Amino acid sequence: MTHSSLPPDDDALLPLDAVRERPAPVAVPPARGVPESAETLPVARVAVDTPLPHLDRPFDYLVPASMDADAAPGTRVRVRFAGKLVDGFLLERAEASEHTGKLARLERIVSPERVLTPEIALLARAVADRYAGTLADVLRLAVPPRHARVEAETRDEPHDRAREEAGEEGRGEPGPWADYPDGESFLAALAEGRSPRAVWTALPGTGQRGPGWPEAVAVAVRETLRGGRGALVVVPDGKDVALADAALSAVLGPGAHVALTSDLGPAERYRRWLRVVRGRVSAVVGTRAAAFAPVRDLGLAVIWDDGDDLHAERLAPYPHAREILALRAHHGRAGLLIGGYARTAESTRLVATGWAGPIAAARETVRERAPRVRPAGEDSELARDEAARAARLPSLAWRVLRAGLETGPVLVQVPRRGYLPALACQSCRATARCGSCGGPLALRGGHAAPYCRWCGRIAGDWRCRACGTARMRAQVVGARRTAEELGRAFPSVPVRTSGKEGVLAEIGAARALVVATPGAEPVAEGGYAAAVLLDGWALLGRPDLRVAEETLRRWMNAAALLRPRAELVVLADSSVLAVQALLRWDPVTHAERELAERTELRFPPAVRIATLTGSPAAVREMLGEVALPEGAQVLGPVPVDTPRGDQVRERAMVRVSQAGGSALAAALKGAVGVRSARKSPEVVRVCIDPLDVI
The missing domain is CATH 3.40.50.300 (P-loop containing nucleotide triphosphate hydrolases)
Structure with missing residues (x-):
């Protein structure tokens, strides 16, 4: 296999050893009346743990002679910063400082353990620059909090022999490859x-x-x-x-x-x-x-x-x-x-x-390994059962489930968790909402009263605001309600559920009905004998740029758990491209079509996108101040739905070519730093290449 030496994101992956121009270093004068500094490399460059974007740079400190042995690059230190003692990481030691004033001294070496390696320090800096963030934020993700007791445990553990022993042996079997x-x-x-x-x-x-x-x-x-x-x-x-x-x-x-x-x-x-x-x-x-x-x-x-x-x-x-x-x-x-x-x-x-x-x-x-995928709603099935057009579980799905249970466990994937996560008026079909906060109503169980998913208020006296009807119907059926209905249909078969409330890692080879939400499907010993993918419309109907890609991914992850050539029924329109890709088991062609369409419409990953989210005044103020790179296109701002609807938020989107991605990140980071330096009261959330762009 041969590959190009250039990365795909042009200037997004610049060499990490590129060094900015710096002024000539200034020798550190000897201090009077204080402990002596280290004789060699007396300056420590420290990444201070501060959330302020305009202070996202290393700061120089003197290394006392008493700390010389332990003050190694990668160690945790305590320094005085803006009058307070704060944590930091020692990045490197130097002979001189660029700072012309008096340098403060390291207060303490928290631990001599070198927890921040040079590679991870450079990687963290590159990630921060790519995503318009700060080094301190990335280091919090990269290095776990210290546990002194764990560090004090014996260090006489055996070194890694796996690499050496692997090199001594001949090449192993390729296995699945x-x-x-x-x-x-x-x-x-x-x-x-x-x-x-x-x-x-x-x-x-x-x-x-x-x-x-x-x-x-x-x-x-x-x-x-x-x-x-x-x-x-x-x-x-x-x-x-x-x-x-x-x-x-x-x-x-x-x-x-x-x-x-x-x-x-x-x-x-x-x-x-x-x-x-x-x-x-x-x-x-x-x-x-x-x-x-x-x-x-x-x-x-x-x-x-x-x-x-x-x-x-x-x-x-x-x-x-x-x-x-x-x-x-x-x-x-x-x-x-x-x-x-x-x-x-x-x-x-x-x-x-x-x-x-x-x-x-x-x-x-x-073809030998993939399951046999059958879409519901085929002409032959509709000729046999006209009611299949409106049924949530058509006769084809029942037959596949019944046949699969004869030889092992079967899987039913349900897109929504809970019991009845969305309710509507029985008469006019309007969404049932809370009379207090306007949130959607839902049911936790068959004998429970409807409650608001936002504020939790019980809506026992609910009436439709449009027609006055007091009766509700299910708008969306969740996994627990589906498991309840299947349990009644197959009374002699155990029903297992796997979802947010409790994820099953694996099940045995015995016959069972497994109802799972996407991503929570347990692995069956020997594979599932059959599967049904319910409510495809719920996955495909979401307003999301990645809806087709994400739906196909969830379907294929579930279908891959089946035995080779086992039957799988997908309840979705067979003319949809994602369904066709599942029928042919051809994710590559589907992904190539997705990329071509997004390139034509200038959507990620063909372009780089940044979103700015905050109050209307703050977003507009930042857009007016930031120096965007040439060719940048601003979309919005537009209102953003908040979880409870009690805050007015807007989001603006900035779109640039792949080549302008680094310039966009640098411009936005600079604008955030300016707002931080002048202590702007409202924060604007900047997100580079977000998953949700619609």
Whole structure:
């Protein structure tokens, strides 16, 4: 596999070693009446933990002679800043300072542990610049909080032998990669220490050991360790971490890697993270925060299912794990593997620009492994059952469920969680809303009273404002109500639910009805015997730029859990492009069409977009002050719906070409810094390349 040496985002991935012009350094004069400074490299450049954007730069401090031994780059320090003691990271030591005035001294070395490696420090700076954020915000995401007790534990742990032992052995079996024409060449490149970049369209199907993708990822990690380099795997949630963790343990052996998830607890997470930063292990698997894991000599970064919104950080500056790993792979000369059953437009663009190569199985292999997809509403089915046009579960779905239950568990995917999450008037079909705050009404159970989803008020005396009717009907049916109805239809079959209230990781091979929301489908031992994808209109009808891509991704993730050639029914119009892609099991063509349409309409990822959200006055003020790059197009501002409707918010969108992305981020960051310096009372939220642009 050959790849271009240039990244896809033009100036968005500039070399990290580019240094800004600085004035000539000024020698540090000796201080009087205070403890002596360190004889060599007496100046410490510190990244101070401050939320103020206009102070997003390193500050110089003197290193006292008593701290000389422990004041190493990457350590945590305490410094006096604006009259207060604050935390910070020591970035580097220098002989002289550019500051012409008197320098303050380091107050304390919090710990001699070097928790911030040079690679992660440079990566954090690049992520902050790309997303118009501050270094302090990114470092909070990259470095977990300190636990002194964990640091004090014994350091005489065995060093990583997985990389050395892997190099001593011959090349292992390709495993699942043997099903892909380019699979073995990809593994060979990793084993030879090269850095291939690929977008991998994984084969569907579940065997006795579960889905095939965790084993494939583990084999790629094994070959990377054989090549003498480290590996990092990022997956959407804890359920996927458990699958990848088990596969890595089986392929690499126990203790050769660590899993990093938020549910470990702060102490255990920090303990495992220290093993990585100390070089005890060279392989890591985790959720989005693991993208910053300080793996030494990174040779391969893997992200699974990059279209999942869980990969997008909820905290400022809102980076996406895919972009973090792309930055890291490009600047660190590491390999990158973007895998999934479906394809995003962003990963398709990487292939189209030549920055990454595709890995996909032959069509004959896909047909053998994919389920048999049947859309509801075919002419033959309508001729047999006219009522199927209006039925939520047509006769085809009932037949498939009944036949599947004879040989094993069956899956029913429901887009909405809860019981009845949306209600309407029985007579006029108007949405039922709370008389107090105007929020939508819902039901928690069959014998519960309707309540407001915004304020929680019980609406026992509700009447429709339009026609005065006191009766309601279901507007949307949730997963728990669906499970209740299926339980009545199949009284002898156990019904299991998996969703926000409780996610099942796996189930056995015995017959069962599994009702799950998208993303919460448990893995069935040996695969599901059949599946039904309900309420396709609810997924396809959302006002979202990515609605077709996201719907296909959710459908394919569920369908991939079936046995090869098992029957799957999708309740959606067969003329919809996403349904056609599912019928043919062809996510690549669908993604290429999505990318072409977005390029024509100037939507991401063909362009870079930034959103500015805040009060109407603040957004307009910032738009009037910011110096946008040439060719930038401002759309809006327009009103934004708030969760309770009690705050007036507006959002403006700024659109530029890919080449102008870095200039746009720099301009917006400068404008935010100006507002911060003059202490503007209202905050404008800046988000670069947001997932929701409509």
